[in-house]
Structure formats: structure tokens, C-alpha cells
Amino acid sequence: MTDQAIEQEIQAKGLTAPRITPADVDHNIVSEVFFTARDGAHAAKDVNYGQRDHQALGLLTFCVLVLRNGFTVTGESACASPENFDAEIGRKIARDNAVQKIWPLMGYELRSKLAG
Template sequence: MDKITQEYIDKILDDSDVEYFEAFGKTVVAVYRLRKNGHVLVGVGACVSPANFDLEIGKKVAREDVSNQLWAREGYLLQEKLKGE
């Protein structure tokens, strides 16, 4: 593999175990355990006011947070791999 794609990131997340937790009536915490190696990533989606809280939007935002973290990690791993070639 010489590049990372959104499809690749999505597959890793889709193949992961995930648990969502609601906190303080306005925050969603998503905990992803990657099946590939057991590594855990935590994402957060929050709003300012509990009156505006929407669980599904919070889950989406938390997943995006985890996705961004995964992009950085996978990019680092790819850079190391390509450097060694």
C-alpha cells in the first residue's frame, strides 16, 4: 500500500468494536477497540447545551474524531514503511 484512503480508514473503523457512552446529558464518548491489534482510540462529540444534544449527531462527531486520529497513526506507519523501502 502506498497511500491511505478514506475507504481504508472506514474499513478499520467498521471492523472495530465500539461502545458509546453519554456523559452529562450533552456529550458522547466513543471507544473503539481496533480488532487489527487491540489498540483503543477514544473520540468525543459534545455540544454546549444539553437542550441541543442529539445522540446520533454526537456519535457521528465522535466517530469523525476517532477517524482523524486513525488517519494520523496510519500516515505515520505508512511513512515508516515507505522510508524503509
């Protein structure tokens, strides 16, 4: 079930107490960066990997999300079969994995405010 589907169900049931919504999470993201492990190795000028490693590193996609307060979260996506690698799909999965890490952070923040 997607975050949007869950939000629709919450609204349909009339649950109105303070909560974090998908829109809150999206609003909290100020920038995003995508790169593969190969990109990172090149940028780091790491020459300690061979041609075979070079292909494998290209199958691991990272997403870094910068949040409104400057905190960062990361997500990743690894493709098992090189023949199935699709950069766009890898970025979508990596971003979704990063977004899933935001929910507990924002939930904790909201709970702290409610407890105060």
C-alpha cells in the first residue's frame, strides 16, 4: 500500500488528530542528489577497483535527500542483474527508500511537540 493510499484511507475514516502526511514529508525535502557507487568512486578518484567491480558499482544507486533543517537521509537501490539495470527505476527505488526514513524522524518530532 502506498503512502498516498494510506493517507486517503485516513481521510476517509475522518481521523483528524495531528499526524504526518505525505505532503508534510514532501514539503520537508529541499533537495535531492542521485549517483551510483561508480560515480562516487570516480569522484573520489578511487583506483582500487577493477573492470568487473566497475560494472558492479554502476548497479548500486544512491539518493541523498536534504531536509529543511539540514539533516540528510539516504536511500539505495541495487540491481542484481546488469541486464535489468534501468537508471530511472534505480533512482525511484532509492528515493522511496530514503523517503521511508523520513517518516519516523518526523513522527518523533511531532510526538515530542505533542508531549510538551
